[in-house]
Amino acid sequence: VFKIWGVSYQNALNLVTAIFLVFLLTIYLVCKVKFGFRTAILTMVASSVSLLQLTWNSMVYTEGVFGIAVGIVVLVSMKAEKNLRYGIWAILGISCSLVYYVRPNGILLFAGLPAFMVLKKWQKREWILPLLAVTVAMICILPWFLRNFINFGNPFHIASNAGLLRGGMQDPLNLTFAEFIKRNGLLFPFLALFKGSVNFFRDLNFFEHGLHIIPIAGLITGALRRVSFYSKFAVAGFLLSFLFVCYVSYNYSWAGIRYFAPFLPFVYGYGIYNLLLLFDSILKRFKYYKTAAAGFSILLLIIPVYYPHRYYEREIPRKRVENREYQKKHAEILKQMLGKDSCYLASSAMAGMAYQSPFRCISIHEYFDTSYVKSVFEKFNPGALILTTEDTSCVYIKQIVETIEKSGNKIDLVDTLRNYLYYRILSP
Structure with missing residues (x-):
């Protein structure tokens, strides 16, 4: 973009805006394929007015790119679960590699494949399909592994270990795993995971002004009713990614909420779908249930802008004194x-x-x-x-x-x- 149109603020703004719009369209497409038009349009509009999405997608273009890549993986995984052909699973592997190239924590989607095999309860002869996807993904990212090995001596090198091997901000950035455990103890990762999850939901509440409770309530309802997620592969990959960001949030709460932001619209889509199912089942008993359902949908859209003076203020306090x-x-x-x-x-x-x-x-x-x-x-x-x-x-x-x-x-x-x-x- 900058090579063609030059380096300027306007071109940078145009770029991040275009990427965000494509991300919104990806959200719409994935939700429409799985849950239908109503859920898709509600999720897309809710994402477009989310302070969390607006903040990160207006500052860092990689958030939208990562979200697009995640959407592609989810879309392909839905197709792959219904189609036991080698070709579609190879495409799933390629799409997983795209996520990793955008951000290293995308490799957790690879780890979701073995978990997926367990959830699917496939026979052993069918396990070759997800293993094929992992193999193709690893081949696709082999150039990056070679680059890391040549320059850093470690194919899985991540700058400063992504901050994962730090018991606190006072710890050095480049501790080995053995040094990390020696300083902090074997139980520390579990403690950090718990405290980090508290930090994560605190920041999520701040960015979404508590409105995330609506789709998350739908998510819990759907899980209890065993309504299927996008795919079992997505269940495993999203869950591992969530545990990762909760752990990261122990030291870097801003990073945890940022790195899970591209996943959240798809999580919200599932929650909104289950809320619509619940309200449909209730409202069908009434004569004007369609009108009431339409009113509920409109309500979901106007809630975020009910108090715009607070919802859209770009205030990210670093200290309480910054009044x-x-x-x-x-x-x-x-x-x-x-x-x-x-x-x-x-x-x-x-x-x-x-x-x-x-x-x-x-x-x-x-x-x-x-x-x-x-x-x-x-x-x-x-x-x-x-x-x-x-x-x-x-x-x-x-x-x-x-x-x-x-x-x-x-x-x-x-x-x-x-x-x-x-x-x-x-x-x-």
Whole structure:
């Protein structure tokens, strides 16, 4: 996209918007194939107004891409369960590899295949089909495994172990499994899973403003009534992915809710379908049940926008002290420093304040190198830099600041607000 139309904010916005729209269409298609038109349209509209989906799909394009890949896997798995042919199972393996290429935790869908074989209670001679899917998937991602092995000596390398081998933020990033167990004990993973699940549902409640209770109630109802999910493979893959994000949420609650966000619309679709079944069975006793069912459907759509002043506010508090007065002061400082169409650089610790001013924010991260700094100034010419006091002791952030200054720019400290430092960047 950037090669054809150039690097700009507008092109970036167009890209993430287009991906989100395709994701919504994928949600509609999967739900329509399994549950019909009513469930599909309700799930798609509910996803389009979900604060959780809007937040991540407007910031990071990979969320929508991952959701599209998950939708394709679910769609193919529904077909594969009804068709015991090698070809469709090979396609399932290819689609699973696409999920992994978008994000490594997609490999949990592979692990769902053995669990699927148990759930399906197939005869042994039929187990060759899911094994074929796993084999094809592994062959498809073999180039990535080779890349990891050549560069890191480990085909399954994930940067900093994805934070999974940390008992707390004080632990080093690259502990081995043996070191991790020695520091934290054998029971720690189970404790982290429990505490992480609490963090996950806390964040889910924040993003969805409690409205997730509606489809989850339908999910529980459907499970008790043994209404089939999309496929048994999807049951296993989704469940393993859910356990993974709950564990991740122990240290990184933002990551847990983010990584499961692409799965949630399909989970909600199942819940909405069961609620519609329940209301249909109740309302059929009344003369005007179709009118009542239509009214209920409309109600599901208008609930999220019943209080838009709260539902759509882009407030992601990082600390309790970041109240509205604090956010207002933050915006005022930026207005004094920047021109109307200017933008600013900020460390990843400032992500929670990115929506509290009308100015564009370009994030710098402690894991990035400095090679992109020159391009940032050529394309966007930021007028300010915001760091935290903790950032000033980070070696990588220091290197980025030094690169900015070596390019001829002057950085002056203009203001401070709690632990945030506001610098004006003066171009040569």
